[in-house]
């Protein structure tokens with residue numbers, strides 16, 4: 460079998476990379492057995508334009524946000540016919556109701572509203588939802604934030620790939636790779652380019668061991684809160700994001716640099732339950748508990764591009780906490796770079812790190 464691009468992994472990175480290759484009418488095959496760790500399926504799916512105590516706009520957000528909106532919408536049009544439209548869109552604008560933790564946060568918000576009134580708003584009218592939370596320091600609104608449905612995206616795109624015969628549900632095994640200057644083969648597949656989109660898989664890949672990867676564990680509880688209106692994403696000591704199933708909410712997440720395994724922990728379940736009991740005035744039940752490891756980078760910038768020593772072997776990853784907005788943008792950038800020789804963003808190009 461011969462293909463132009465062999466991709467490893469169908470998380471957000473592999474999905475978007477194959478989508479842009481498909482748009483360019485290129486030949487590709489993607490390998491993913493479907494039973495390996497996958498951060499994308501555990502993600503809350505939030506694209507939040509401002510973060511942190513100082514409410515700074517996130518890296519490149521003014522370009523990333525409109526790009527994500529356009530591309531998730533186009534991908535929906537490819538995946539769903541009018542008759543088969545899912546209950547929710549792949550991307551929807553959803554304001555974040557941000558509760559202030561401290562009087563200083565309110566002061567910071569008031570200052571930033573004057574600078575970024577497109578993203579931040581201090582409501583003058585009362586919001587009924589605020590009465591459902593114990594949050595005496597007040598609240599503000601983060602506008603233009605988006606909710607993406609990563610699970611819906613991955614499962615519908617997987618179906619699409621299978622229909623086209625482009626997904627092989629098997630694991631990439633390094634010993635089967637035969638790559639020399641003149642040969643590019645994996646088992647019986649010969650390829651022009653091999654691109655890893657294997658999330659934390661790449662963290663143990665010797666081809667990329669010069670990259671400053673930073674795995675960060677994240678846990679979230681899945682809750683049933685029947686009386687909480689899904690008008691907003693609620694952000695306080697936790698983030699509450701409405702899920703597809705009526706009355707179900709994603710409550711997360713932790714950010715752990717030191718961990719022994721990728722399993723849900725009793726400690727997270729207990730501390731999150733305590734936090735919820737103090738913050739939320741409504742009854743809730745826990746229906747599930749998720750955990751995964753985010754494939755991140757120490758500099759909090761992605762890894763995009765082809766290896767200097769092996770220009771036919773590349774990587775798209777290191778998306779950290781922002782895979783929903785970074786993956787489409789940088790997948791497209793990588794495809795344009797390979798097919799039309801356009802430059803990669805120097806802050807994301809993996810060649811910024813040299814192998815000794």
Ligand SMILES: Cc1cc2nc3c(=O)[nH]c(=O)nc-3n(C[C@H](O)[C@H](O)[C@H](O)COP(=O)(O)OP(=O)(O)OC[C@H]3O[C@@H](n4cnc5c(N)ncnc54)[C@H](O)[C@@H]3O)c2cc1C
Nearest residue numbers: 468470471472498499503504505631658660677781782783
């Ligand atoms: C709890 C939590 C909450 C998060 N919330 C958000 C959020 O709200 N917004 C946001 O933007 N981001 C969020 N993220 C981050 C986001 O999930 C990641 O940035 C993104 O999913 C990374 O995508 P990826 O494709 O690089 O990796 P993954 O999604 O991990 O995909 C890797 C794929 O590679 C496959 N694979 C691995 N090894 C092999 C192999 N040898 N052969 C074949 N296939 C292989 C796996 O099966 C998997 O499908 C969150 C993450 C976590 C854990």
